Amino acid sequence: MFSAKHITVRFLVLxxxxxxxxxxxxxxxxxxxxNAKDIxxxxxxLAYQLTDTSGDMVTAEDSAGNIRLMFFGFTSCPDICPTTLxxxxxxxxxxxxxxxxxxxxxxxSVDPNRDTPERIKSYVDFFSDGIIGLTGEEENLRELSKRYxxxxxxxxxxxxxxxxxxxxxxxxxxxxxxKARLLVRPEQSMDALIADLTALANEGx
Amino acid sequence: xxxxxxxxxxxxxxxxxxxYITVLGLYSYGLFSMPNSDRPGAGRIFTFTLGVLxxxxxxxxxxxxxxxxxxxxxxxxxxxxHHLGPILIALSNPLPVMQYLYRQIPKSALPFLAxxxxxxxxxxxxxxxxxxxxxxIYLWLWPPIHFDAMLSRDLYWVMNWSMLIxxxxxxxxxxxxxxxxxxxxxxxxxxxxxxxxxxIPQMVLGAYIVFARGMVYDVYEVCGxxxxxxxxxxxxxxxxxxxxxxxxxxxxxxxxxxxxxxxDDTTSNVSNKAAKEATQ
Numbered sequence: 001m002f003s004a005k006h007i008t009v010r011f012l013v014l015x016x017x018x019x020x021x022x023x024x025x026x027x028x029x030x031x032x033x034x035n036a037k038d039i040x041x042x043x044x045x046l047a048y049q050l051t052d053t054s055g056d057m058v059t060a061e062d063s064a065g066n067i068r069l070m071f072f073g074f075t076s077c078p079d080i081c082p083t084t085l086x087x088x089x090x091x092x093x094x095x096x097x098x099x100x101x102x103x104x105x106x107x108x109s110v111d112p113n114r115d116t117p118e119r120i121k122s123y124v125d126f127f128s129d130g131i132i133g134l135t136g137e138e139e140n141l142r143e144l145s146k147r148y149x150x151x152x153x154x155x156x157x158x159x160x161x162x163x164x165x166x167x168x169x170x171x172x173x174x175x176x177x178x179k180a181r182l183l184v185r186p187e188q189s190m191d192a193l194i195a196d197l198t199a200l201a202n203e204g205x
Numbered sequence: 206x207x208x209x210x211x212x213x214x215x216x217x218x219x220x221x222x223x224x225y226i227t228v229l230g231l232y233s234y235g236l237f238s239m240p241n242s243d244r245p246g247a248g249r250i251f252t253f254t255l256g257v258l259x260x261x262x263x264x265x266x267x268x269x270x271x272x273x274x275x276x277x278x279x280x281x282x283x284x285x286x287h288h289l290g291p292i293l294i295a296l297s298n299p300l301p302v303m304q305y306l307y308r309q310i311p312k313s314a315l316p317f318l319a320x321x322x323x324x325x326x327x328x329x330x331x332x333x334x335x336x337x338x339x340x341x342i343y344l345w346l347w348p349p350i351h352f353d354a355m356l357s358r359d360l361y362w363v364m365n366w367s368m369l370i371x372x373x374x375x376x377x378x379x380x381x382x383x384x385x386x387x388x389x390x391x392x393x394x395x396x397x398x399x400x401x402x403x404x405i406p407q408m409v410l411g412a413y414i415v416f417a418r419g420m421v422y423d424v425y426e427v428c429g430x431x432x433x434x435x436x437x438x439x440x441x442x443x444x445x446x447x448x449x450x451x452x453x454x455x456x457x458x459x460x461x462x463x464x465x466x467x468x469d470d471t472t473s474n475v476s477n478k479a480a481k482e483a484t485q
Contacts, residue, residue, distance in 0.1 A: 037352070039356060041357075042353060042356045042357040042360070043356060043357065072429070145429070146216075149273070149355065149356050149357075149358070149361075149428055150274075150428040150429045151270075151273070151274045151428065151429045151430070151431055152429050153429075153430065153431050153432040153433065154432075155432070155433050164433050165433075166429055166430045166431070166432060166433040166434075167429045168427060168428050168429040169426055169427055169429070170427040170428070183356070183427065185423070185427055186426075186427075
């Protein structure tokens with residue numbers, strides 16, 4: 001049998017160690033001040049195998065060495081996709097020239113039934129020349145989105161065959177080594193985005 | 206979609222599957238080899254298995270996919286892992302099976318299990334148990350932590366397992382089948398107090414989510430929903446699931462304990478009477 005005193009002492013020791021553990025995990029967070037959400041260590045490094053706008057199979061290796069800004073969407077998207085792509089393209093254009101060359105915007109269409117490589121090409125070229133447009137079999141897209149803890153879903157098509165697609169509204173930022181670094185929320189301002197991208201470009205430069 | 210796709214794990218976790226197989230395996234081994242007189246009846250075996258399978262179902266079927274991408278389904282998942290599943294398991298009273306299995310452990314191994322006993326006794330202190338029970342809900346629903354848990358696969362598993370283990374500990378403390386009159390099990394009054402104490406913070410949090418004007422949990426917006434649903438509806442349903450069913454389960458728990466206390470009173474009155482009559 002344990003006396004009440006024993007139990008109280010153990011209770012206090014356990015509570016103290018819990019508190020210590022919590023404060024430790026609080027201290028270990030990165031001291032850098034990102035405007036975006038810091039996702040270092042939360043997600044695996046960039047990897048995919050998808051079709052580009054010329055119809056060729058490409059992987060993350062093909063853009064290695066660049067800072068990759070990946071966004072999931074679809075070309076019939078009425079609001080968030082054009083807004084985000086425009087914001088990304090403008091933010092990159094406002095960076096110093098050498099930093100601009102470091103940046104690679106990647107648009108992944110999660111609506112392969114409607115978005116052919118040609119359609120994606122004319123869509124991304126509208127925003128900027130250098131954007132990589134990707135899509136693939138739904139299975140490959142599911143695998144990629146699962147890897148980054150996101151998903152997409154389709155609404156029932158209406159009479160004209162139009163349907164909405166739910167998808168991630170965030171931009172996933174990977175550094176030159178392909179490590180997941182930042183998650184840019186849709187509401188993050190242009191200036192805040194430029195500051196983050198500049199800081200990332202200056203790393204190890 | 207085929208039935209297999211609904212039933213197969215969305216995020217396959219060998220450790221999780223192994224744990225469930227071990228639990229069910231040990232339970233069946235105990236059932237088959239224990240003496241007939243101690244063996245629980247069919248109803249209790251069914252309740253235990255149902256509780257275990259419910260928890261398995263929300264962790265290793267397509268339900269888990271919807272839990273990751275819909276806030277209200279995620280709240281439903283935790284309702285099962287932290288409440289319903291453990292309640293069924295505790296109410297099925299697997300104590301005789303556990304006692305039988307405990308007796309099978311070789312005597313020489315018992316000293317190594319002593320630390321497990323210490324940790325268990327600490328965690329089952331009624332104050333700490335209640336604090337942990339609603340503290341974990343608050344911890345995982347604290348927006349920055351919730352965001353990280355939904356983004357990181359590892360953290361997500363830690364979250365779900367911690368909810369299940371804490372649920373089992375808490376509801377076992379509450380529905381401990383041993384009578385506090387004859388053993389050192391927690392008294393009925395304290396059990397009811399624990400249930401009332403944990404209900405209040407859950408109601409407050411649920412109501413806060415229901416009446417929040419902005420988005421409290423934007424991770425589902427950021428990561429995409431399983432199907433297009435207005436974010437406000439998702440948050441409202443999730444808030445209601447945090448608020449109402451847990452409060453109801455606390456009240457049901459109090460009623461069950463009250464009934465047990467009344468039954469214990471009657472039996473002790475009867476035996477007191479019998480003892481008095483015997484002495485006269």
